Amino acid sequence: MSMHLIKFGFTPSYRIWTYHGEKAKKRARKEVRQIQPRGEYDTGFDRCLENLANGNVPESPHVEVETPQDAETSEDPEENTKEYYEALFASQKPLHENTEVTQLDAIARLMALKCHRNLCRDGFDELLVIVGSLLPKGHLLPQNFYYSTKLLSDLKMSSQQIHACPKGCMLFREEHADTNYCIKCNSSRYFEVDRNGDGQKRQTTVAKNILRYLPVLPRIQRLFMTEDTAQQMRWAVEGNRYTDKMIHPSDGTAWKNFVKKFPLKAGDPRSVAVAISTDGFNPYGMSAAVYSCWPVFVIPMNLPPGVCMRSENMFVSMIIPGPKYPGKNMNVYLEPLVDDLVRGWEGRGIRTYDASKKEYFDMYVWYHTSLHDLPARALFCGWCTHGKWPCPQCRQAVTFFWLNKGGKYSCFDEARQFLERRHAYRSDVKSFKKGRELRTGAKPNVFAVLKKMKQRKTPDPETGSAVWLNPQCETQCTSYVSKFKQKYGEEANPEAEDFDPEVAVLAGEGLKHGRLWFGDGCVDPAKVPSLRQIRRGRKSGQPEVEPRPRASDLAVERLREEMAAKEQAAQEQRAHMEQQILEYQQQQIQMMQQMQQQQQMMQAQQAQMSWLMSQTVLSSPPGSIAAPPPYTTPWMPPPPTQTPGTPVTVNNLNIIRSMNRDYVSQGNDDEAGGSGGGQG
Known part of the structure; x- marks a missing residue:
């Protein structure tokens, strides 16, 4: 016993010698x-x-x-x-x-x-x-x-007061702790005043912008210093579960996949998963001056569901100062929190005392999720939520339009495109946009839809669709997932990516009777390369892939060509009729113009005759001129018979010559009558 005690010593935890007769206190x-x-x-x-x-x-x-x-x-x-x-x-x-x-x-x-x-x-x-x-x-x-x-x-x-650039460019910490001016915008760290009155401003000891940071790791360690709370921090692994319900984030896929990927660190029941949440508010009230203050909360997710979301378990890690919202510089203010989370995950973790087990352990802290509304998510994750594609899930699948009076984008009535084709809301023109039936538009991921579909024995009472699904769909989905990960990597998620027909060909080991083994009807099999072509390295859309038309496709193509030819002939006939009508209208206009010209010429001739007669009367003695005969319109030949396509022509020169001859002969007769009267 003496040699054993000299060599190994006493057991550190054996202080009350209960095995040697001492009573436990x-x-x-x-x-x-x-x-x-x-x-x-x-x-x-x-x-x-x-x-x-x-x-x-x-x-x-x-x-x-x-x-x-x-x-x-x-x-x-x-x-x-x-x-x-x-x-x-x-x-x-x-x-x-x-x-x-x-x-x-x-x-x-x-x-x-x-x-x-x-x-x-x-x-x-x-x-x-x-x-x-x-x-x-x-x-x-x-x-x-x-x-x-x-x-x-x-x-x-403890708490820390970290000086920040007035414009949010950087934090004066670590290697920049002694810097007095911003290394990016050259802004002063402290307020500057003119103390001596010489017009030269000098820095004071009062900082312009202060970030108040409360370290998170000591506060998480404090949860393990009471016995009851330390036991509850293991609830995510040791707590009661419902097999058919999700009552805690640890029941989700993200938690399980992370633990499976990092079993040594995240597999410990005492490893803490945290959620981060932030939002802006005005501490002086909505009616006060404009001021935006952003507190950042860290929430341990290991606690039971009834305790996890209590206000006392939400740690305020930092308060981002105002008066302006941080904008794209949010990541600058989050540097101390990110450093703490990195320190809590890398290396051997944080040595923490567990009051429930009376021992020390290496605590690992890992970031699980974030809780934000869309405007706060834009600052935290860098996703633009105030443009044309604010939804991070739909992205470009939803079309946004601009509200002229509202001054913003709106996606009202665009979510109907994800409904079934026979859904009643698709053809509803009263409850949504007035007089507008929904277009087909973009579709969600085809594989995710097929995976969630179930076989129905009777048609749906609302849509009338049976939504029949192949009984082998489960096997097909599994095969598609395995081939998808072989092509794009183990971390690839087929539900988050577009449906790949080439992967479907690999999963079904080729086309079966010209059709895809999985996902047939979602794409055109004629445009998908065969299994041999895929194995040779060819892809969809390359010229080496020859299309394989079907009989039904050829019949449809012939019908389309015949309909196009008939439509073209009808258009040509309509164009010919329109040309004839236009020519007839032009001829009518020309005839009207010619008649107007003839009337003007006749009026001019009558005026000339009146002038000649007045000159004759003035030159002859009074009473020697007899009354002129009545004026008769000279004879005009009838217009030639013309077809509708022949323009109307009139021989105006002959008409003028005949009228001149009549005027001259009439004048000679008047002179002869005057001379005879004189002789008599």
């Missing part, structure tokens, strides 16, 4: 009150005490925490953990001998009052002096704000 327990009736001392800020004292997980009215001096622990807490327990127990002393209110309880309420009412430091110091003067002598209330924060700082809930 009862454990000395300290009781941390979580919810207690405070009566007149209740100010409404008891939740702050619960968060500080109970590791942020209120599960029962009384939570028992073992002292570090327990003898049956398998592994002792380290110094930093002991300091936390000692500070916690020291703060549980009564404020004075005539009350049950503890020192931590009183400080937590007063600090919450200071934050809620925005008290300055001097005002808080005066408040402590007044309250201390009302307490009995020997009370444990701190004298001022400094000693109050010192008491709370012993609980190891």
Whole structure:
């Protein structure tokens, strides 16, 4: 025995010699009150005490925490953990001998009052002096704000104030901690003032933009420092399950695939999966000045469903300052949080004390998901949610149109394109866009649709469709998935990519009777290469792939050609008729113009005759001129007979010559009559 003790020593956890006759002592327990009736001392800020004292997980009215001096622990807490327990127990002393209110309880309420009412430091110091003067002598209330924060700082809930560029270009941390100007935009880190009055501004010690960061890893470690909470942090693996229901994120495919991919780190029940959420708000109210402040929350997902989403289990990791929203510089402000998450996953993890098992373990923290609305997702993930394709799932499958009066894009009535072809909503022209029947448009992933379809024994009462599916669909889907991953890699997801007909050919080992073994009807088999061509390296769309027309395709093509020829002949006939009508209208216009010209010429001739007669009367003596005979219109030959296609022609020159001869002969007769009268 002596040699054994010299060589191996005592067992570290064997402190009470129960196997040698020593009786085990009862454990000395300290009781941390979580919810207690405070009566007149209740100010409404008891939740702050619960968060500080109970590791942020209120599960029962009384939570028992073992002292570090327990003898049956398998592994002792380290110094930093002991300091936390000692500070916690020291703060549980009564404020004075005539009350049950503890020192931590009183400080937590007063600090919450200071934050809620925005008290300055001097005002808080005066408040402590007044309250201390009302307490009995020997009370444990701190004298001022400094000693109050010192008491709370012993609980190891630290925070950091990181200076940031006023434009959000960078953070002044790590290698840039001593930099005074932004390395990208050259903006000053501190406020600049003209102290000497010489017109030259100098930097002060007051930063323009401050990012307040609360480290996440110590707060997650705090969850394992109480026994009940440490047990609940293993619920994701050890908790009760429903085989047919999803009640927790650990029941989802993403969680299971991640654990399967990283079994050594994520397979530990105490490895913590976290979710990140952020959104902007105005801390001064909607009616105040424009100000956008963005808190970032980190939520441990290992807790049970009824505890996971409680407000006390949502850690505020940072507060991104305003007044403007961070925009595309969101990733700059998230650098401290990302560094903590990377440190929690890489290497050997974070050494953490488990109060439920009384041992230390390497805790790994991994990012599971994010919870945002679409505008916040645009900043967090970089996806533009205010353009034509805001939906990250549909992307370009949904067409957006611009609202002239609204000043934004809208996709109203575009979701109907994903319905079944015979659905009643497709032909509904009253309930949606007025007088518009939905087009076919884009379709979702064909493989995902086929995988979710089920065989029906009777037609659907609403659509009248049986939606029959081959009984071998399950086997076909499995074969398609395996061939798809062989072609694109194990990480490829066939439900997220377009349907690949070449993979369907490989899954069915060629075409069966000219048709695809899986997904037939979704693509044209005549345009898909054969199995031999695919194995030779040919792809769809290449000229080496010869099309294989079917008899039905040829018949349809002939019918289309005949219909096209008939349509072309009808168009030519209509064009000929329109040309004839146009020519006839032009002839009518020409005839009207010629008649107008003839009337104008006749009027001119009549005016000339009147002038000649007046000249004759003036040149002859009075009473020697007889009355002229009545004017008769000269004879005109009838127009020639013309066909509708022949233009009308008139011999105007002959008409003018005949009229001149009549005028001359009539004038000679008048002269002869005048001379005869003179002789008589």
